[in-house]
Amino acid sequence: MTAIQKKAHNPIAHLTATDIEELGRELDAIRDRVLASRGEADAAYIRKVISTQRRLELGSRAVLLFSLFPPAWVVGTLGLAVAKILENMEIGHNVLHGQYDFMRDPKIHSTTWEWDHVSPAEQWKHSHNQLHHTYTNVLGKDNDLGYGIMRVDEDQPWHPVHLGQPLWNLINACFFEYGIAAYDLELGRNLRKGRHKAPEFRARARAVGRKIRRQFLKDYVIHPLLSGPSFLSTLAATFTANLIRNLWSHSVIMCGHFPEGVETFEKTSIEGETRGEWYLRQMLGSANISGSRLLHIMTGNLSFQIEHHLFPDLPSCRYQEVAPEVRALFARYGLTYTTGALPKQVASAWWKVIRLSLPNRSTETPAPPPADALPHGPQERQDALATASV
Amino acid sequence: MTTTVPRPSGRRTVRDRLFRLAETVTTPLLPDDYLDLVAPLRSGAALRGRILDVRPETRDAATVTIRPGRGWRGHTPGQYVRLGVDVDGVRQWRAYSLTSAPGRRDGLISVTVKAIPDGRVSNHLVRRVRPGTLVQLDQAQGDFVAPATAPRKVLFLTAGSGITPVMGMLRAGVPAAADVVLVHSAPTPDDVIFAAELRGLADRGAIRLVERHTDTDGVLGVAELADLVPDHLDRQTWACGPVGLLDAVEAHWAAHGAADRLHTERFRPTVISPGTGGDVTFTRAGVTVAADGGTPLLDAGEEAGVLMPSGCRMGICFGCVVPLRQGAVRDLRNGEITTAVPGDGVLIQTCVSAAAGTCDIDL
Numbered sequence: 083m084t085a086i087q088k089k090a091h092n093p094i095a096h097l098t099a100t101d102i103e104e105l106g107r108e109l110d111a112i113r114d115r116v117l118a119s120r121g122e123a124d125a126a127y128i129r130k131v132i133s134t135q136r137r138l139e140l141g142s143r144a145v146l147l148f149s150l151f152p153p154a155w156v157v158g159t160l161g162l163a164v165a166k167i168l169e170n171m172e173i174g175h176n177v178l179h180g181q182y183d184f185m186r187d188p189k190i191h192s193t194t195w196e197w198d199h200v201s202p203a204e205q206w207k208h209s210h211n212q213l214h215h216t217y218t219n220v221l222g223k224d225n226d227l228g229y230g231i232m233r234v235d236e237d238q239p240w241h242p243v244h245l246g247q248p249l250w251n252l253i254n255a256c257f258f259e260y261g262i263a264a265y266d267l268e269l270g271r272n273l274r275k276g277r278h279k280a281p282e283f284r285a286r287a288r289a290v291g292r293k294i295r296r297q298f299l300k301d302y303v304i305h306p307l308l309s310g311p312s313f314l315s316t317l318a319a320t321f322t323a324n325l326i327r328n329l330w331s332h333s334v335i336m337c338g339h340f341p342e343g344v345e346t347f348e349k350t351s352i353e354g355e356t357r358g359e360w361y362l363r364q365m366l367g368s369a370n371i372s373g374s375r376l377l378h379i380m381t382g383n384l385s386f387q388i389e390h391h392l393f394p395d396l397p398s399c400r401y402q403e404v405a406p407e408v409r410a411l412f413a414r415y416g417l418t419y420t421t422g423a424l425p426k427q428v429a430s431a432w433w434k435v436i437r438l439s440l441p442n443r444s445t446e447t448p449a450p451p452p453a454d455a456l457p458h459g460p461q462e463r464q465d466a467l468a469t470a471s472v
Numbered sequence: 473m474t475t476t477v478p479r480p481s482g483r484r485t486v487r488d489r490l491f492r493l494a495e496t497v498t499t500p501l502l503p504d505d506y507l508d509l510v511a512p513l514r515s516g517a518a519l520r521g522r523i524l525d526v527r528p529e530t531r532d533a534a535t536v537t538i539r540p541g542r543g544w545r546g547h548t549p550g551q552y553v554r555l556g557v558d559v560d561g562v563r564q565w566r567a568y569s570l571t572s573a574p575g576r577r578d579g580l581i582s583v584t585v586k587a588i589p590d591g592r593v594s595n596h597l598v599r600r601v602r603p604g605t606l607v608q609l610d611q612a613q614g615d616f617v618a619p620a621t622a623p624r625k626v627l628f629l630t631a632g633s634g635i636t637p638v639m640g641m642l643r644a645g646v647p648a649a650a651d652v653v654l655v656h657s658a659p660t661p662d663d664v665i666f667a668a669e670l671r672g673l674a675d676r677g678a679i680r681l682v683e684r685h686t687d688t689d690g691v692l693g694v695a696e697l698a699d700l701v702p703d704h705l706d707r708q709t710w711a712c713g714p715v716g717l718l719d720a721v722e723a724h725w726a727a728h729g730a731a732d733r734l735h736t737e738r739f740r741p742t743v744i745s746p747g748t749g750g751d752v753t754f755t756r757a758g759v760t761v762a763a764d765g766g767t768p769l770l771d772a773g774e775e776a777g778v779l780m781p782s783g784c785r786m787g788i789c790f791g792c793v794v795p796l797r798q799g800a801v802r803d804l805r806n807g808e809i810t811t812a813v814p815g816d817g818v819l820i821q822t823c824v825s826a827a828a829g830t831c832d833i834d835l
Contacts, residue, residue, distance in 0.1 A: 125561030196500035
């Protein structure tokens, strides 16, 4: 893909500024309706998921105390992997978004929650909720576009280091939670700019260190020790469960913004962005995963990435409900709702990582079109946006 | 103030060590988070209770019987308890007078709730809540209580649900040797909460009961007390009811120099002084909202999604107290301004305080 503003066929060129504001109002109406009906069912849902997750985790860890026995190893490992996935995806991610803050339950609240992850909740909330969700898919602003280690857009400059990015991506997938912790710390940038001695950075790094130590102690020392003779097999089991969780969440998250069909935006395009334009960027900058209810729960409903990006603080269990309406809006406004089955979306995202490890081929490089040849071309669209937002 | 007898130190360290070990296994959660799944009322848990029974008292009032958690420390007759109830999925805290006698053999407590129009929690408790529901509890509080040695002559002056703390005292046997008069107002005979029990006490001669049915006889005026209870100013008096009644009673007792014999409990704050409002920043939540001078900071914060501690919402229980780091707030009950400069941590009650300019709240 290429920044939407440079494309020969701009997918939003047919929309006027008035259309975009009307689109924004329609989305606001959907949001208001869900907010008005938010309540007991949503609270019961998240409590049920939390209680199921805790029972599953405790049960799986108990089974793993006998992990020398192979069936126990398999059952315990799978159970623990599923518990960790639920904890990170459907519970952690969504609670930390404040989706369930309305319950006013101090035990289930974005300001008090801590998750089974090496990145402290506080740091993740900043890089994810504040940066990624605000600057979604804006080149040079949204570090989720390649996590600062990969090139996932033609408009990101190529560097020889990108030749290795299929490998970096695989390693990142296996140790994804550490990748996220480094990302939340902005480790690369802080090291490059020599800010690693700044007290603020050091305090945050220490917090990550404490979190890693606690997570490591639990999974790789205490739990194996409690397993007695099963020490080594439990160690292997918790490592495998973490690996499965990492691979799964990495795959799901890659499907959110990397598959073909997802649009990116130039840095200047968000200056003076209106509410409608922000919505439009979220609509085009995200991709869904189609599948069963179980898949939706296991992805933390990030299979409804489009709906999540439009309404990041609505309870996750409502995305499925609003999806048909959102999709109808896409159709009515002539926009493409990017979705596909998990294997297809994962393959699409991986293909992009592989393809863009090489420099752009000249045929793919979009030449700026002559302004007179495209009466509804990107430049005019830009002007219209600029006028609309003045 | 509460003091606890220290445990033998040896046992304590073993227990602490075990808990610390358990914490390393449950991190980032606490062992409590898992225990709560199976034993929410155990000792050491956050104080909760389980609703066992909801029994209608009148067409709009009901008595809710609760089994409190093991940490419940009991109450003094006349006190109230803060209840945290999930209504439509949202936790709401309210204070209700305890109507059960303390130290019941079965360990149960009860509150009696009158559904007020548009009252989210009261209507939920009276009409919708099911036995088995867990509620959050706080320890009993309040100084609207009878003294340890019962005075010789007592007057209870109540209206509507104002009878509830008094019922707590009556059931605890406060009138044992005393001369007790109860003057109670309700719209109709059917609206009298605990009617049968009160009339029974009167029939047995334990109390003298004056029932006032305001739909037919009009609202009780303090001037009428001279006829109804001629020696009312000589009696230790506990009054509980609507603002109008209490204001009149307080003025009357003060005018006759008997204010020291009057004890009152208010259900609603008297709002007299809306101020100018301002931007309120909840510093730890990182949220800033524009609040007007008539909106309690508690409401403004909750509206903005800040996790606000709360309680009675009428300025009596201090469950909502948080530090004001800088700025000015106005007490909605009396218009008093409280200010804080950077470095301060003036404790304010958010339920009866509104912004009187820009303020930073440490939450």
